[in-house]
Amino acid sequence: MATTAAIKVDKPKKKAILRALRKKEPKLRENPKTAMFIRGESTNETVQEILKDLFSLKKPDAVTFTKKNKIRPFEEASSIEFFGQKRDCSLFIFGNHSKKRPNNLIIGRLFDYHILDMIELGIQNYRGIKEFLNKDTPQSASGSKPCFVFMGDEFDNNETYQVLSNLLLDFFHGTYLKKIDLATMDHIITCTAIENSIYFRHYYISLKKSDTKLPRVELEEIGPSFEMVIRRTRLASGDLRQESLSIPRSLVKKKDKNIFKTPTGIKARVHTNSQDFNQIATKKMKGLKRKRGDQDKGNSRKEQRTRESPNKRPRPKESPNKRPRTKESPNKRPRTKERPNKRQRK
Secondary structure: OOOOOOOOOOOOOOHHHHHHHHHHOOOOOOOOOOEEEEEOOOOOHHHHHHHHHHHHHHOOOEEEEEEEOOOEOOOEOHHHHHHHHHHOOOEEEEEEOOOOOOOEEEEEEEEOOEEEEEEEEEEEEEEOHHHHOOOOOOOOOOOOOOEEEEEOOHHHHOHHHHHHHHHHHHHOOOOOOOOOOHHHOOEEEEEEEEOOEEEEEEEEEEEEOOOOOOOEEEEEEOOOEEEEEEEEEEOOOHHHHHHHOOOOHHHOOOOOOOEEEEOOEEEEOOOOOOOOHHHOOOOOOHHHOOOHHHHHHHHHHHHHHHHHOOOOOOOOOOOOOOOOOOOOOOOOOOOOOOOOOHHHHO
16 A cells, blocks of 8 residues: 655744734635736836826735836736736736737736636727826825726626726725725716727815805816726736635624614514414403303303204203102101191190
């Protein structure tokens, strides 16, 4: 019989290495997703500015690669998967520039350190954050959650547009929060699909005084703003996507039985046995007592019911000539005529 020796794994001696390994372990509630901003072999100024501006929006969950990298994600994605495993990143943006594909951006995500989705975008009419900067222009706080608005029928009907919208939401999701304070939502990102192009705009939400209790909302563009055109795509298969969307059982909420929601509020359904009104303990009152005549009527009705019941046998009729039997005790003397008193004798 052949035996297989168990592989020994030496535990790290340093506590810092232990902490780093524990952070990478799978959890019920995962850490906020970090993104990699990778420069290609050939880039221009617009591509570099786009990477910088998107990095400023994604802070602090972002990592930049300043050096040039000879990578072609659609041909061979092993290097991106290696960087994602090394830096513990699940999102990436790759920027490059060439004659065939000018101002090119590739946005994608990883699952289990393997590429899940990738979409190649062409950037046109780019305006960076520097062009909108002035003394009066406000700035959004770093790490704050943006509000997203997707406009256009393509986001409802086209699969690639739906994956792109989901990817952008996943990219700017940030930390998981049970409740959101509306005061902290200070910027909004809009994506409008018109004639095979997507318009990306970034606005600051300013609340100003008004005559009513509610404040007056105004939008002020703070950049970046550009147009995107979809070029190449690499979408996940149905089985892989279903596996990536699986939720652990401990996080799945159990359905509350017999509880349902209505427009008026939450209601509950209670199941009880049918109530027997004859067994209810009520308070007896003098006014509800029966009179003697009513009691006789009630007794006569009971007698009629017992006579009419088919289960009971009818009593045999007695003959008129027959004398009625009398039970006399054996010790008792037979009755005689009463003797008259002494006064009656006289």
